Amino acid sequence: MKKVKKMITALATSILVLGCNISAFALGFDINNDGVVNVNDVTFLQNEISNFNDNTDYDLNNDGRVDVNDISTLQIEISKNDIETIEKNTKLSVTTNEYKKNVGDTVTFSITTNNAISDITYSSSDSSVAKIVSTDSNTVKVKVNKVGSATVTAKQCSQSVSVRFSVEKAKCIDLSEWNESIDFNKVKKSGVTCVILRAGYGKDPNQEDNEFQKYYKQAKTAGLNVGAYWYSYATSVDAAKAEVKNCMKTIGGKEFDLPVFLDVEEYRQAVLPKRTLTDIIKTFCNGMRDNGFDSGLYSAKSMLMDSAYPNEISSNYLIWLAAPNESYSKLPNFVDIHQYDWYGRVDGISGNVDMNYVYNLNT
Template identity: 85%
Template structure:
């Protein structure tokens, strides 16, 4: 076998491993050795004929008026196409689960099983706001569910496809600080809570990290909970908000969160500021943290957000987490993504009363 033939064979094999063709029809003229089968034996036969300077025009497979190595290439490619067509027709795809029922904030990773050696898959989501494809690796796909609703993730190979349906419900969430004391996060998880938002710290001055943040973060992650963070703000100016960003980042910059980082705005000194000023303070903090690669949002009571800032402007850019224990979610404005519905919750694994929330949407 000479170098050219080896190169053609390697090229055709590479095509076979990664590409699916839709159609390929063999003409009788490709059976150059007349054994009623078109396969690699025809390539060998044609190679020998050309090596013996046979100029039989029946071997001019690419119809260029001469018999040469280009005809070997044409034959090999046609054989590869036929093999690939056979693979495509027989391709079967499957998944271990065809449906997932998840809560907002969850991440699911699943694999596609195929009966062939083709490595290429394409993935799509019917609604990426509900089920977002985060990453793919060969036949494995990671999906993050970000909103209440339904979506289908489809994997396709050749002309075959398999779909997985996602049914996404609101997530039960608690927010915690050092005041909540000792917590058994495994019991919290078993109680039905899927998300926790931890106070990372407060203000702009050094040494204002929440005393339990590091421990809570490790334990919540180990328990399999989806974790986010919030920073309690005292800022009354844009410059103070910038300083709070720096202080916050000292605490969280090495953390991996499943949920956003929120600015907690509830001080009276902030409520009496001009609406433009408070809105700019919130935007400065959120944009600053977002610049470090985190998803962001802001938390406040219903009255403060509506009366002391420009909520529509903020909601167009950031997630809105609203404290409104006296209202049902349906009574709130449509831009509310997370509803804090109680300040007196009771959760297994926590002895103190705890804030209770429902997360409906995590799409900024």
Template identity: 30%
Template sequence: MRICKRLLSVLMACSFISTSAALSASDVFAENNISCNIYDTTIDSESKEAVSSLSQEALIDDNVGAAELTETPYNVFDIYNAHQTYVKLHSGDKSLMYKKAEGIDVSYAQGQIDWKAVKDSGVDFAIIRAGFGNADKYPYQVDTWFKYNIEEAQKVGMDVGVYWYSYATDAQGAYDEAVSCYNVIKDYDLQYPVYFDIEDPSQKHLSTYETSVLIETFCSEIRSRGYYAGLYSYANLLTTKVYKEVLDKYDIWVAHYGVNVPSYSKEYGMWQYSSTGSISGIDHAVDLDHCYINYPYIISPDTYEPDGTETDSVADLRPVNIDKGVASGVDVSVWQGKIDWEKMKASGIDYAMIRAGYGNLSTQTDKYFKANVEGAEKAGMDFGAYWYSYASSPEDAVLEAKACLEVIKGHKFAYPIYYCIEDQCFASMSSKEISDIIKAFCSELEKNGYYVGVKSYANFLNTRVDDGVFADYDVWVSHYGVAKPDFSKNYNMWQYTNDGTINGLNGSFNLDYAYLNFPEIMKNNHLNGF
């Protein structure tokens, strides 16, 4: 998690307003010199709503009655870290943390359920609706079948969690819903989280800021009362209307039907993949869920009994959700030999990264650079270039930059020029030495009107390059056999395999995804020869 604890504690303070000294979220943000926009992860193409200009006083009533604000705000990370330490002490390792389980979620809509038949059919768990809205004020808003469902499910040994359907449009409403939910579920032990279900049409007009305040208010209150809190909604809302820092704090249950993988790129523990399931013991259609996190173990590690299906990694359990970016590419050099660029273009490849050369002499041009550039140009394929480094010092890197400039002049590159730092010659250098070499090369090309970046494998970038480099230049990261490269900083190109195949062409290829519309950037800003 990239944001510091203090910053997140400030966000959490939005939900903990004292009756004796009411403090608005606006005041809390202002007091810490933090813009309310800092957490905004709204995707403009999917949600045009701006962060609300309403003061938090309009969202939170002075008489919420939540836990009093202390001088040091309540910090969930201390609790989370303590819990993780507890889990490790009781498990010795992470071998029980993940497990594939199949479940259902039910409400009054399913009527009377034969829970023994459900259990016998192979269902592992059930998430049961406890109620909706402010049930303390309106008792009829407790789900009419909740008591029956949870007690009968537990009688047959079914693991259960609950969800509370929200109609809240302000933090007061979300707090009231959390208290109502607690009062309904407090006499029951749960093996799965308590989920805040936010999906009602009445909430669609809320901004990212307002939506996040609702979630934070409900979930933090439920958590403070000793329950494991989670968030449920459909993929689009989770992607466009919730701050990343809120998503990172609570377990996610994502709904997306009719797809192989939910269109939600962040971490999630459960996926509601169908609303039309048929299960023995239930007369009506029922929602079906895949779960990937071993909640019964995490919630009650002392009493959990392993069954041998647990694992220490979620990678093999959850369907892979790969972000393929905006363009698919290939990178080539002399090692690929002569390439049929017309077939390359016809195969669906959008762009090519072509090795221009290596070392500090312009005579060290890649043997196939000229042929590859001409072939790509003739086929109408966009391309960029990279220079393989052997530099031993910043001065040597400047010589490499000048050699690169000599080789690439006269061509238009719709994609960046990357400095490839992968050779064994860098193994004995310090991070500062390597970073100074990168800066020397990149700044020289930048002065000459080129969009530049650094290319290397993920572990090298993580451990051997100073963060300042990533703030100044683009990154092309190499990491194979994963759903996402293990690199936490920003990158705009990913080399995801060195063993790819391309229709109509023999041999294996390095394949890439690009995450920016580089051709538009180069043309609009008159870079790289444009």
């Protein structure tokens, strides 16, 4: 009977990985007539087989024999019953049913469940607003990428629990070494949630922004969502490729919550053929993507509209537009980030600072 016991153990182990789609429990398996169907029925049948009892009432799998296969059938049915009982009593819960966040924020929350039989699955009602980044056991990480609302639902068997995300535009500032000493904790407390840092400029060596490394570390420590930009002088595709390499020397290995933007605002670029400037922008942005970073373009409204092909660029990359004298509602509908003021004041920064609103981070 050692073989019988080993088979029962193996079956019990395999049953634990069954999902929610199981057959109904057959009540006719109470072979010891004690009013319940459980492991005692397995023991009873095991003894009957050991005593060579070939009563056809014990032929549970209807194969014309009474043997170890009938024990297997009984064990499976008992396990199914246990699973059904657990599933009927499954309860899912979360500590918070609604989050009010700003574009660029990331939320990680856990699901509490009393059921360990099957995995929890997750879905978003609108992944452009609330994107599920990763899941791990009972934990899900969500990135909010656009103004709007969405619901993330966790489901296990027939039970589910939902968390609602209400997402508002993010208050954002962009910084370079010219902003000098900054208290990023005060910046965060002021209501700013995003910062875009100048990483450097051009294609030549030693053109990293002198404050980038320090700003990056301090902004991250303060809990701000961080992006970067690279000021461009490129007038050819080859120069744009060189700027990609130079930028990567500075930002390689870092993690950003916002994209890496190409800053295009030089007059030498404005007078280029539209095709040339558009290809310069695409070359840099594609280079960032090839290195694992989301990418986009920063420029003035007139520069983008008059010196490049805006629809071609906006259909592939994020658009961060400088238009301090216009309301967002009057800008082209492809604008994702609006730089609305060049003379803002923020606690933690001594001088003027560029002010922006982030509306969308989906490319």
